[in-house]
Amino acid sequence: MIRPRVLPRARKVQKVPFVELYAGRLQGVVSSGSDDERVYVSYFEAGTGNFYCSTNNNRPCGGLRGSPCKHLVELLNEGVLQYGPARVIAYLGLQQAEPDKIKTGGELLRFIKGGPHKVEAGMVFSRFLTYLQYVSVAPTGAPLPDMVWFVR
Amino acid sequence: MPILDLRSVPEPVVHTAELIGHLDEVFESGFGRLSSANLQTLASLAASFAGTPLAEPLDAAIAGLGRSEFVDRHFAVIAAARAAAHGAMHDALVAQASAALSRPRPELEALAATPGQAAPPRAAVLLESVRQWLMELAIAGFANLEVGALLPFQATLDAIMAEPALVRHAALLSGFLDELLTVFPAHGKPEVPRLRWVDLWARAMVLSLAPPAPAATREVKGELRVFATDLRQHDHVVSLVAFGALHEPGKPARVVRTQVSAFKVDVLQGDDIAGLLNEVGGKLLEAIAGGQGVKIVGMLLHATGDLVWQEARAEVLPAKLKLAEEAAAVLTSPTPLRPSARPEDRHPAVIEELVWLPGDAYAAAGKEARELSLGGQMFPVAFERWPSSDDLQFADLTGSKGLVALLRFDGGRWALQPVMIDKGKPLPRMIGTGLQSARGKAKGGNLATLKERAGKLLRKKS
Known part of the structure; x- marks a missing residue:
């Protein structure tokens, strides 16, 4: 039986509501630190090390000046927490980084060699909505015998 | 203490487990590249079903797979044979446990068929997609999976989740896909939990052979x-x-x-x-x-x-x-009427025979409760199933007045999973008392936060 991973600390859901490794990117949704009404969509691309951060209506993040902004750092931190350093390093193809020595996502920044490269935020956002679909599936009182395989 | 009879396992159960173990090696390397050793394994699988209703379809499926005929019905037959072998193990183990505990074997209650709603036609289409995906996994082999081959299935899964008749499929497949994605892509060659993944694979395949009929x-x-x-x-x-x-x-x-x-x-x-x-x-x-x-x-x-x-x-x-x-x-x-499994669901992992142990029948051994001492003799505790919860802890075993445990079979041996511990207080220790x-x-937890944040994105779009 696989034991689930126990996270070193709880995910900061308010700050980074969504993070995933998908379609060759570490991507997610990050809350603005100053404006409660604002949400950013951020990503790092595997291989190239390119990154971007923008509001959902594709306005670029003001903190993005050639290097990753604080939203991207937060995304990286939560990504490493959620998936563990080894998986993030392998996924992003950061060959120089040693998983055993990495404690937080921020420590991976120096291995990321790419630059800002725009992608449409809508794609990440629709992934977030797909993810949230799980929560809207009706709960059930019916027997689910196969759940015996899943313990923690 | 009769439960101690369960420190050994019937010989046929051991042999069947070995046969399944060899079959699972084929799933690891993949049906797309059958070695001569793999073909031999499949032949001995067929031989062990000689004289059973599965013999003929199994021969045909193995011959077809040997000719690289990759159609889902061949894989369905392999899954059915594997499930039947596990079903036989289940029955032998339940008989052993019932005898050791001096209780009748569990029986299904005789119920008249109840008219129920059949699954909608689209369920059949979705299950066909499931079989297709499972077939692709088996052809590639668990050791050779790539994340690109896994992700497209998410779309099928989304549709399955929207279909209430397929709730069992949704629960099983979302867990299986998630687990595959957790391991792939990983650093270097991933360690494949072979028995477990082929279990989940075969379970999903058997469950997807036909839309679920309403149960009595x-x-x-x-x-x-x-x-x-x-x-x-x-x-x-x-x-x-x-x-x-x-x-x-x-x-x-x-x-x-x-x-x-x-x-x-x-x-x-x-x-x-x-x-x-x-x-x-x-x-x-x-x-x-x-x-x-x-x-x-x-x-x-x-x-x-x-x-x-x-x-x-x-x-x-x-x-x-x-x-x-x-x-x-x-x-x-x-009584014989107690929780059990339908024939098609039988597998050693679903055995959960409830036992009551009075306080003087057991003692906690060691700090981590890997074993219980039953009158001086050690018996394994299903340690890996102990949930991480304050409601039920290892320490609760010390000085307890009695316990309820699920007798389980996993990893080739019997073990006890404590699911209620009596501390002599009105409310016993069990999972969920704190929920x-x-x-x-x-109320104001992460779920509310997620929905609120998603709402912000939605509004910004306009």
Whole structure:
């Protein structure tokens, strides 16, 4: 039986509501630190090390000046927490980084060699909505015998 | 102590497990590149089914796969054969356990077929997609999977989740896909938990052969007294299983099982679970937290002793029960009508035979409770199934007055999983007793945050 991973600390859901490794990117949704009404969509691309951060209506993040902004750092931190350093390093193809020595996502920044490269935020956002679909599936009182395989 | 007879395993069970182990090697390397050793394994699988109804289809499937005919019916036959082998192991193990515990073997309750709603036509189409995906996994082999081959299945899964008739498929497949994605892509060559993944694969394949038919049930009227619980979960489903004594007027008390489950996302854990389960089983949580009985009127009971939980048909009774006494009474010489599995679901992993051990029958051995001492002899504890929860801890074993455990078979041996520990206080220690008080805290929890943040994105779009 696989034991689930126990996270070193709880995910900061308010700050980074969504993070995933998908379609060759570490991507997610990050809350603005100053404006409660604002949400950013951020990503790092595997291989190239390119990154971007923008509001959902594709306005670029003001903190993005050639290097990753604080939203991207937060995304990286939560990504490493959620998936563990080894998986993030392998996924992003950061060959120089040693998983055993990495404690937080921020420590991976120096291995990321790419630059800002725009992608449409809508794609990440629709992934977030797909993810949230799980929560809207009706709960059930019916027997689910196969759940015996899943313990923690 | 007769339970100690279960420190050995019947010879045919060991042999069957070996046969399955060899078959699973083929799933690891893939049916797309069958080696001569693989072909030999498949031939000996076919030989062991000689004279059974599966012999002919199995011969045809193996011959077809040898010619690289990759069609889902060949894989369906392999899955059925593997499931049948596990079913035989299940039956032999249940017979062994029943004999050791001096109790009759569990029986399915004879129920008249009940008219129910058949699955909608689109369910058949979705299940065809599932079989197709499973076939692709088997052709590639678990050792050779690539994330690109896994991700497209998410779209099928989304559609399955939207189909209430396929809730069992949704729970199983979301856990399976998630687990595959957790391991792939990883650093270097991933370690494949072979037996486990082929179990999940075969389970999904057998479950997807045909749309689920409505099961026979009957309406139940009486009182349910829950005395033991277990929590099961993966990133997308959480499930609380409750075992209790059902008192129906004019019938002897019997053990039943009920289960409330909710879909979720990975960040929803701990207290958030309470909020999710409250919607489907709030009264069950309330009864568990208070050690109270539940009056049930018209809830449906399956032949397997599974009660379909329906909030509207439950009423929590005020009296506090003596649950340890209740458990001891109904488990000391249980009736054949007790929780069991349908023939098609039988597998050693689904065996959960409930036992009551009085305080003088056992002692905790070591700090981590890897074993229990039963009258001086060591018996394994299903340590890996112990949930991480404050409600039930290893330390609770020390100085306890009795316990309820699930007798399980995993990793080639029997083990006990404690699911209720009597500390001599009115409320015994069991999973879920803390969920009721966590309900309040969950209101402003992560679920609300996720929905609010998604709402912000939606509004910004306009």
